[in-house]
Every structure is written in structure tokens, then in C-alpha cells.
Amino acid sequence: MEEPEEGIGGADGMEVAGDVQDRExxxxxxxxxxxxxxxQITDLEATLADSPYHYNSHxxxxxxxRQQGDLDGARKARHAMAELFPxxxxxxxxxxxxxxxxxxxxxxxMELRQLFEKAVDDYLSVRIWLEFAKFAVDKMSVxxxxxxxxxxxxxxxxxxxxxxxxxxxxxxxxxxxxxxxxLTSMQVGGLT
Numbered sequence: 001m002e003e004p005e006e007g008i009g010g011a012d013g014m015e016v017a018g019d020v021q022d023r024e025x026x027x028x029x030x031x032x033x034x035x036x037x038x039x040q041i042t043d044l045e046a047t048l049a050d051s052p053y054h055y056n057s058h059x060x061x062x063x064x065x066r067q068q069g070d071l072d073g074a075r076k077a078r079h080a081m082a083e084l085f086p087x088x089x090x091x092x093x094x095x096x097x098x099x100x101x102x103x104x105x106x107x108x109x110m111e112l113r114q115l116f117e118k119a120v121d122d123y124l125s126v127r128i129w130l131e132f133a134k135f136a137v138d139k140m141s142v143x144x145x146x147x148x149x150x151x152x153x154x155x156x157x158x159x160x161x162x163x164x165x166x167x168x169x170x171x172x173x174x175x176x177x178x179x180x181x182x183l184t185s186m187q188v189g190g191l192t
Contacts, residue, residue: 037068048080055085062091071098082122092119092128100135106142113143120160126167129157133174150178 044061047054058081065074078095081087087095096112096119103112116132136143136150143149154175162168 034068037064040064041068041073052080053084058085059091062094066094066098071102074098082118086122087119089123089125089127092123092125093131095119096128096131096135103139109139109142113139120157124161126157126161126164126171129153129161130171130174133157133171133178137178147182154178 041061041064044057044064047057048061051057058077062074062077062081065071065077075095075098078087078091081091096115099108099112099115103109112135116128116135119128120132133150133153136153140146140149145152154171157171158168158175162171
């Protein structure tokens with residue numbers, strides 16, 4: 001009496017075939033999802049070509065392009081939207097966050113600096129000013145103004161929104177921390 005051959009999927013091999021089919025389905029559902037995502041993007045682009053002032057279509061297009069991982073496409077979509085509308089705080093913070101991940105070269109930092117300038121001109125937000133100040137502190141070594149660059153950004157931010165009762169405290173605190181760090185480094189370096 002022969003015993004059935006046992007393999008990975010069991011005695012009759014049906015589970016193995018089922019597992020392979022499941023894996024193939026996962027791959028095809030992923031490509032189906034990608035195809036569906038691309039179709040949604042194409043549909044939104046067509047909608048915006050017909051009706052460029054449809055705000056929600058711009059927002060959805062940006063979200064889908066980010067979901068797809070197309071940061072260049074998202075950047076173009078954001079620029080197109082910014083030409084027509086002032087962007088909301090969350091849209092600016094998302095855009096700036098995406099660009100921050102890419103800003104490693106000095107040229108990219110200068111472009112991001114211009115984008116921050118546009119953001120603070122477009123929308124009054126303590127959170128955007130705080131992100132701008134953090135960027136200025138992180139990138140002061142590549143800016144022509146050096147240490148004065150973050151100070152100028154903090155001061156402009158304080159003038160713009162320093163009296164915001166509910167949120168300005170974080171901007172004031174960050175500015176104080178920056179100035180304390182500068183003072184400490186000067187004292188340690190013997191520059192006082």
C-alpha cells in the first residue's frame with residue numbers, strides 16, 4: 001500500500017495550486033488597482049481640462065498622484081492648482097513635506113526656499129511659518145545669509161502671526177530655542 005506523496009500543499013496538490021492561484025490573484029489585483037488608479041487620474045485630468053476651476057478635482061488629483069508615488073506629477077498638479085486658488089494649510093504642508101524629502105542639494109534648497117516664500121504669502125499659518133523656520137535652521141549652512149537666515153525667518157513669522165492666541169506660542173518657543181542655541185554655541189566657542 002503506497003502512501004500519498006506529501007508535499008508543500010498536501011496529499012493531492014490542490015492546496016499548492018490554490019496557493020499559486022491566490023498569489024497570481026494578488027498580483028493581478030495589484031495591477032488592477034494600479035490600472036484603476038491610473039484611470040481615476042486620467043478622468044480627473046480630463047475633468048480639469050474641461051473645468052479647471054473645479055477645486056475638489058484638483059485636490060483629488062494631487063492625492064491620487066501622491067498615492068501612486070508620482071511626486072513630479074503631484075508637483076505639476078499643485079503648481080496648476082496654486083495658479084488658480086490659494087492653497088489651504090494642509091495642502092501647503094503636504095507639498096512642503098514632499099519637497100523637503102527631496103531637498104538635499106543646495107539648488108533644491110533654494111527652490112524650496114522660494115516655495116516656502118510662496119506658501120507664507122498665500123496662507124497665514126503658524127504651522128507653515130514653523131516649518132519654514134525649521135527649514136531655515138536645518139539649511140542655514142547652504143544659505144548665503146548663514147546664521148542670520150533663520151533669525152530673519154523667525155522674525156518675519158513672529159510679525160505675521162506672533163499674536164495668534166492659540167498657536168503662536170510654538171513659534172515663539174522655537175525662536176527662543178534657536179537664539180539660546182546660538183548664544184550657547186558662541187559661549188562655548190569663546191566668541192562672547
